[in-house]
Amino acid sequence: MKRITIFMLLLVLTAALAFAGSQQESEPEAAAMSDGPQMGGVLVFARSGDSVGLDPGRETDGESFYGSRQIFDTLVEFKPGTTEVQGALAESWNVSADGLEFTFNLRPGVKFHDGTPFNADAVAFSFERQMDESHPYYDHGPWKYFGGMGMGGIIDEVVVVNDLTVKFVLTAPEAPFIANLAMDFAAIVSPTAVALYDEEFPSNPVGTGPFKLVSWTKDDSIVLEANKDYWGEGPYLDRLILRVIPDATARYLALKAGEVDLIDFPSAEDLELMAADPNIELIQQAGLNVGYIAMNLDKEPFGDVRVRQAMNYAINREEIIEGVYGSAGQVAKNPIPPTIWSYNDDIEPYPFDPDKARELLAEAGFPNGFSTDLWAMPVARPYNPNARRIAEIVQAQLADIGVEIEIVSYDWGTYLDKTDVGEHSMAMLGWTGDNGDPDNFIYLLLSADSAVPPAMNISFWRNEEFTNLTLEAKRVYDQDARAKLYEQAQVIFHEEAPWVPIAHSVVTVPVLNTVHGFVIYPTGSRVFQRVWIDQ
Amino acid sequence: MIRYILRRLLLLIPTLLGVLTIVFFMVALSPGDPARVMLGERASPAQLETIRAELGLDRPLGEQYLNYIFRAVRLDFGRSIKTGRPVMQEIRELFPATVELALVAMVIATSLGILIGVLSAVKQNTWLDYTSMVGALTGVSMPVFWLGLVLIMIFSVGLGWFPTGGRIEVRLFFEPITRLFLIDGLIVWIRDGDSAYLQSAIRHIVLPAIALGTIPIAIIARTTRSSMLETLRQDYVRTARSAGIPEKRVIFRYALKNALLPVITVIGVQFGLLLAGAILTETIFAWPGIGRWIYTAISARDYPAVQAGVAVVSTVFVLINLIVDILYSVVNPKIRLQ
Numbered sequence: 001m002k003r004i005t006i007f008m009l010l011l012v013l014t015a016a017l018a019f020a021g022s023q024q025e026s027e028p029e030a031a032a033m034s035d036g037p038q039m040g041g042v043l044v045f046a047r048s049g050d051s052v053g054l055d056p057g058r059e060t061d062g063e064s065f066y067g068s069r070q071i072f073d074t075l076v077e078f079k080p081g082t083t084e085v086q087g088a089l090a091e092s093w094n095v096s097a098d099g100l101e102f103t104f105n106l107r108p109g110v111k112f113h114d115g116t117p118f119n120a121d122a123v124a125f126s127f128e129r130q131m132d133e134s135h136p137y138y139d140h141g142p143w144k145y146f147g148g149m150g151m152g153g154i155i156d157e158v159v160v161v162n163d164l165t166v167k168f169v170l171t172a173p174e175a176p177f178i179a180n181l182a183m184d185f186a187a188i189v190s191p192t193a194v195a196l197y198d199e200e201f202p203s204n205p206v207g208t209g210p211f212k213l214v215s216w217t218k219d220d221s222i223v224l225e226a227n228k229d230y231w232g233e234g235p236y237l238d239r240l241i242l243r244v245i246p247d248a249t250a251r252y253l254a255l256k257a258g259e260v261d262l263i264d265f266p267s268a269e270d271l272e273l274m275a276a277d278p279n280i281e282l283i284q285q286a287g288l289n290v291g292y293i294a295m296n297l298d299k300e301p302f303g304d305v306r307v308r309q310a311m312n313y314a315i316n317r318e319e320i321i322e323g324v325y326g327s328a329g330q331v332a333k334n335p336i337p338p339t340i341w342s343y344n345d346d347i348e349p350y351p352f353d354p355d356k357a358r359e360l361l362a363e364a365g366f367p368n369g370f371s372t373d374l375w376a377m378p379v380a381r382p383y384n385p386n387a388r389r390i391a392e393i394v395q396a397q398l399a400d401i402g403v404e405i406e407i408v409s410y411d412w413g414t415y416l417d418k419t420d421v422g423e424h425s426m427a428m429l430g431w432t433g434d435n436g437d438p439d440n441f442i443y444l445l446l447s448a449d450s451a452v453p454p455a456m457n458i459s460f461w462r463n464e465e466f467t468n469l470t471l472e473a474k475r476v477y478d479q480d481a482r483a484k485l486y487e488q489a490q491v492i493f494h495e496e497a498p499w500v501p502i503a504h505s506v507v508t509v510p511v512l513n514t515v516h517g518f519v520i521y522p523t524g525s526r527v528f529q530r531v532w533i534d535q
Numbered sequence: 536m537i538r539y540i541l542r543r544l545l546l547l548i549p550t551l552l553g554v555l556t557i558v559f560f561m562v563a564l565s566p567g568d569p570a571r572v573m574l575g576e577r578a579s580p581a582q583l584e585t586i587r588a589e590l591g592l593d594r595p596l597g598e599q600y601l602n603y604i605f606r607a608v609r610l611d612f613g614r615s616i617k618t619g620r621p622v623m624q625e626i627r628e629l630f631p632a633t634v635e636l637a638l639v640a641m642v643i644a645t646s647l648g649i650l651i652g653v654l655s656a657v658k659q660n661t662w663l664d665y666t667s668m669v670g671a672l673t674g675v676s677m678p679v680f681w682l683g684l685v686l687i688m689i690f691s692v693g694l695g696w697f698p699t700g701g702r703i704e705v706r707l708f709f710e711p712i713t714r715l716f717l718i719d720g721l722i723v724w725i726r727d728g729d730s731a732y733l734q735s736a737i738r739h740i741v742l743p744a745i746a747l748g749t750i751p752i753a754i755i756a757r758t759t760r761s762s763m764l765e766t767l768r769q770d771y772v773r774t775a776r777s778a779g780i781p782e783k784r785v786i787f788r789y790a791l792k793n794a795l796l797p798v799i800t801v802i803g804v805q806f807g808l809l810l811a812g813a814i815l816t817e818t819i820f821a822w823p824g825i826g827r828w829i830y831t832a833i834s835a836r837d838y839p840a841v842q843a844g845v846a847v848v849s850t851v852f853v854l855i856n857l858i859v860d861i862l863y864s865v866v867n868p869k870i871r872l873q
Contacts, residue, residue, distance in 0.1 A: 217628075218823060241706070253691065259699055410566075413566075413571035
């Protein structure tokens with residue numbers, strides 16, 4: 001018995017000693033001097049959940065796209081770190097004078113991982129399976145993203161002009177169309193592989209991308225290997241492993257132990273520790289999202305612009321960022337995040353000014369305030385990590401100007417159903433951009449067209465001037481001209497104040513300092529073709 | 536005996552029908568439309584309708600139920616709403632991971648739990664007894680979440696003895712055979728003489744098994760202790776002692792064997808609980824098992840996955856109970872199974 005106790009004691013002591021010892025050992029290694037990308041190596045990317053499927057047309061979740069983005073290419077792609085579009089599988093394209101025909105010149109000599117040649121037929125196949133109900137593989141859907149972006153209504157037909165030329169005929173001019181083609185759902189799939197694997201294609205994806213699928217262990221890891229015949233830059237890695245580690249702190253510990261090279265969704269509490277760790281580098285960028293409080297204009301008293309402005313003066317956004325987002329958020333003043341072109345930085349945000357708010361309320365006929373409801377989402381979203389907490393802060397802030405808030409919440413599905421039809425007076429919601437085009441925020445979330453139940457515009461703000469600007473911006477193809485229209489629209493939005501914009505979250509990706517060339521894409525993609533590690 | 540087992544197996548059918556029915560209605564009547572949960576912020580009414588029709592949610596509840604039962608009897612739970620893959624296939628991939636983890640955790644918990652329980656019963660009211668029982672109380676009360684992270688911090692990050700999570704080193708690119716990685720590792724070792732996989736599998740299972748086994752250790756230790764204390768007071772033990780039989784033999788051959796009956800029940804129940812209750816351990820240690828899978832399925836309102844998952848876990852639970860009952864008669868031949 002005694003021996004056991006002594007043994008246990010020794011064990012604990014050794015553990016404690018070794019623990020202390022290893023703390024000292026982890027001195028920063030001299031950064032490897034390097035002149036350029038080095039070939040080879042295996043990179044492990046730890047993320048919070050598994051991909052649902054790897055057919056980019058079928059899926060809607062980010063985890064699925066993390067996988068499919070490595071395997072597939074799109075006709076056009078976003079320049080690294082921006083929302084600007086450049087050629088990918090299409091080398092160039094031109095638009096007809098009436099804005100109805102996009103003709104793409106495809107990259108010659110590209111092959112899918114299964115050896116199938118990439119050509120105009122493959123392009124037509126990839127789109128027709130999502131839009132043509134008589135297509136043999138249409139039933140592989142539902143094609144949720146294709147439908148969600150309204151592509152069925154935008155594309156009239158896809159015409160194969162010749163082997164390396166394909167033409168998209170649109171039903172009406174739609175400037176954001178080109179950005180839609182850079183999205184994951186618009187990836188080009190191997191027609192041979194779809195026919196071969198049929199319903200099992202989402203587990204056996206075949207594209208033209210920088211990596212090929214080797215194996216997929218459910219809820220554990222996806223192993224990819226370099227496509228040696230890749231047409232573009234890279235890949236430099238031999239293999240890329242996407243590993244699932246659901247708990248944020250466990251992900252951080254795995255990074256610290258050197259078991260993984262790069263992690264997703266770090267927890268706010270661990271960020272400080274990581275910032276202090278010489279072996280870890282934090283890569284940050286403002287996310288492509290906005291979290292807001294929408295005021296329902298169909299509910300009294302929010303039809304009055306003075307009341308809406310008063311809310312904007314009375315809510316202290318800094319306090320919300322500090323209390324809820326920490327370093328993972330920045331104050332929002334516009335409906336689009338600063339990473340999107342046409343962001344109007346000349347707009348002066350409403351300052352925190354309760355006196356001004358009271359004054360406006362008095363003018364509007366509410367000198368003693370009023371009672372209303374504020375809806376808080378039950379789930380954490382990228383744009384709003386804790387709606388309930390924000391609601392409580394807002395409740396306290398508005399109480400100060402005499403506005404009494406009742407906080408309302410439902411399960412997520414019901415919440416969306418009820419806000420869609422405008423049962424709320426004030427509701428929190430947000431949006432994560434799809435294609436990096438301002439249209440995807442401004443038209444979708446705020447135009448009068450979107451204020452029809454089930455509505456995306458849950459303020460039910462129907463401003464004709466604003467809506468006309470957004471419609472015109474769809475028809476004009478010159479980006480500078482479009483940017484002017486959106487800048488103007490943001491001014492109207494600011495004056496009319498249908499929302500209290502709250503925050504844009506900041507995306508942080510912690511990496512080991514042996515990892516180089518990793519860039520955060522505003523659209524949320526994780527791209528590894530240009531990433532390399534010290535050998 | 537064989538007739539008894541057969542009858543118990545037959546009883547499994549109504550039990551499972553009951554479970555399936557309860558699961559169906561619990562899922563069907565809980566709030567939250569799966570189509571809505573699936574599509575989130577970007578749902579259009581047309582899409583919602585398509586998906587509801589596809590899932591059969593637009594049909595009357597009674598029809599949905601009958602449909603479900605008829606298919607469940609044929610072990611066809613359909614395809615997962617989320618992934619579109621057959622749910623039974625996903626369960627086949629994930630369940631072995633949980634079984635392996637729960638088995639190792641139970642082996643640790645049973646051996647340590649019985650040892651501690653016997654020792655503290657024999658040395659009742661000594662410092663050893665007090666320490667073990669305080670330890671047991673701590674073990675029961677310790678949140679697995681916290682314990683898991685502390686184990687990782689000390690033994691993975693600090694000492695570097697064990698990996699922080701996963702079932703096997705991903706850089707080994709292991710191709711599973713039986714999906715019980717300890718067995719697979721052994722097979723590869725015997726077949727190819729390469730022990731790297733087995734070593735990696737063992738290193739990976741140690742910490743999660745300890746984390747998962749902590750509560751059962753404590754419960755088994757406490758049950759063993761009280762049962763042993765009672766047995767040690769029995770007349771036949773006194774007789775054995777007075778007959779001059781060595782104390783060790785009295786304790787292990789005479790007392791423990793009789794004291795084990797309630798302990799076996801507890802072990803059976805605990806093992807069953809571990810199979811579905813490993814969610815936290817699976818989450819912390821990134822262990823791709825069925826607990827986390829069912830949990831995710833519930834949050835996503837993935838009806839077929841929830842139904843199949845609960846059905847499989849319940850079946851195993853009932854089977855374990857059966858094995859426990861059979862073990863009774865092995866340990867104590869006085870109990871006849873009828």
